[in-house]
Amino acid sequence: MATTLTRPRNGAVIAGVCAGLAQRFGLSPFVVRLIFLLSCLLPGPQFVIYIVLWIIMPKAPY
Secondary structure, eight states, X not given: OOSSOOBOSSXXXXXXXXXXXXXXXXXXXHHHHHHHHHHTTSSSSHHHHHHHHHHHXXXXXX
């Protein structure tokens, strides 16, 4: 489990938000992406949250 929330430079599909969340919480990036895609079927601000995380999450230094 990572100690900080950063977007990885490798393994990113679109912006690396799901991969960064997966690293932070010790999950598989596939599982986090699947949860995000399934949550898009429900009404809510999922895309807005993704874009905000894309903006505020820094890239990993390595």
